[in-house]
Amino acid sequence: MIDTSVTICGVTMKNPVTVASGTFGSGMEYDEFVDVSRLGAVTTKGVALTPWAGNPTPRIAETYGGMMNAVGLQNPGIEEFLKTDLEFLKKKDTKIIVNVCGHSEEEYVAVVERLAEEPVDLLEINVSCPNVKEGGIAFGVDPGALEHITKEVKKKAKQPVIMKLSPNVTDITEMAKAAVAGGADALSLINTLTGMKIDIHSRRFAVANRTGGVSGPAIKPIAVRMVYQVCHAVEVPVIGMGGISSAEDAIEFIMAGATVVSVGTANFRNPFVTEEVIRGIEDFMKEQKLESLDQIRKCL
Numbered sequence: 001m002i003d004t005s006v007t008i009c010g011v012t013m014k015n016p017v018t019v020a021s022g023t024f025g026s027g028m029e030y031d032e033f034v035d036v037s038r039l040g041a042v043t044t045k046g047v048a049l050t051p052w053a054g055n056p057t058p059r060i061a062e063t064y065g066g067m068m069n070a071v072g073l074q075n076p077g078i079e080e081f082l083k084t085d086l087e088f089l090k091k092k093d094t095k096i097i098v099n100v101c102g103h104s105e106e107e108y109v110a111v112v113e114r115l116a117e118e119p120v121d122l123l124e125i126n127v128s129c130p131n132v133k134e135g136g137i138a139f140g141v142d143p144g145a146l147e148h149i150t151k152e153v154k155k156k157a158k159q160p161v162i163m164k165l166s167p168n169v170t171d172i173t174e175m176a177k178a179a180v181a182g183g184a185d186a187l188s189l190i191n192t193l194t195g196m197k198i199d200i201h202s203r204r205f206a207v208a209n210r211t212g213g214v215s216g217p218a219i220k221p222i223a224v225r226m227v228y229q230v231c232h233a234v235e236v237p238v239i240g241m242g243g244i245s246s247a248e249d250a251i252e253f254i255m256a257g258a259t260v261v262s263v264g265t266a267n268f269r270n271p272f273v274t275e276e277v278i279r280g281i282e283d284f285m286k287e288q289k290l291e292s293l294d295q296i297r298k299c300l
Contacts, residue, residue, distance in 0.1 A: 004282060006040070008239070009160035009186050011121045011160065014094075015038075015040040016281070016293060017262075017263065018040055019264065020043065020262045021044065022069075023264040024042065024267055024274075025045055031088075036089075036092045040095065041094055042089060045075055046073045046100070046126055047078055047098055047101065048077055048107065049077065049110045052072065052077075054073065055071060055207075056209070061197050064218060066216020066243070068214050073129065075101075078111050082114075086119075100112060100124065100126065101129045103129060109155075109156050113156045116157070120159055123160070123162065124163075124239075125150070125153055127140030127146055127163060127166065128191045128192075140169075143174055146179055146182065150182025151183055154183035160185040161183070161185050162186040162187065162239060165191065168193060172190075173229050173234075176189075176230040177234060189223070189242075190222070190223045193219055215264055217245060220242055220249060222242065223243055224240075231258065232257065238259060240257075241253075244264070245270070247278075247279070250277050251281065256298070259297065263277055
């Protein structure tokens with residue numbers, strides 16, 4: 001008898017599979033393809049205090065082994081999210097992880113406070129957002145700023161707090177330790193890697209923002225390495241992501257130490273991929289005669 005369930009920060013998920021923020025909406029867009037209730041959790045698109053228009057177009061480009069996006073966290077704001085997305089998710093038998101974004105400490109805290117009494121299981125804080133008070137530098141690339149924003153969010157959060165780490169740093173373990181020092185209950189990584197693509201025929205940047213976040217299979221070895229490093233540097237649970245498109249990929253992250261895995265870019269290419277990953281994990285456990293994923297987690 002296999003048991004695919006995992007527990008993260010006191011929240012038990014029926015299986016370790018969720019989705020990367022921004023790649024699945026809040027599930028409504030995929031409802032005709034996927035039984036959303038099959039997922040261990042749904043991680044929502046980024047939610048801000050007020051509506052964000054996002055970046056100018058074009059803001060998506062295909063890259064070798066993946067894609068690059070500069071969408072700019074377009075979202076309708078917290079009030080619309082509560083009326084539409086959360087109402088949809090409440091009807092599904094899955095855990096709810098809300099991704100929170102903001103341009104300032106005050107914006108993050110305001111969204112977290114607004115979610116305090118809502119039926120949300122976990123909060124994922126996107127610290128790759130630009131800190132407008134510090135010249136647009138992302139919160140997540142400075143350990144001091146990361147520790148500070150984590151502390152401020154934790155003061156007001158009623159749900160466990162997951163800090164989503166940026167890979168665009170020299171030492172990912174330094175950032176992980178800073179988040180944990182600030183009180184993070186869990187970490188998720190990796191977010192996208194900053195990249196650039198130029199169309200040599202038009203002599204233009206492929207995205208209007210010039211740079212964008214690179215994701216997809218090409219970044220998976222980097223993501224696995226960073227998840228492994230973080231899982232051996234701190235004691236809090238980790239959600240691993242970055243290029244997962246199969247059960248084998250997901251299991252690799254679990255062996256590196258991840259408690260939960262998140263499927264992102266693959267959703268765009270194959271809207272059925274999350275259920276395929278869940279079935280693949282179940283099949284692997286049966287083949288390997290595993291009763292629990294604890295038997296292979298952090299096995300290296």
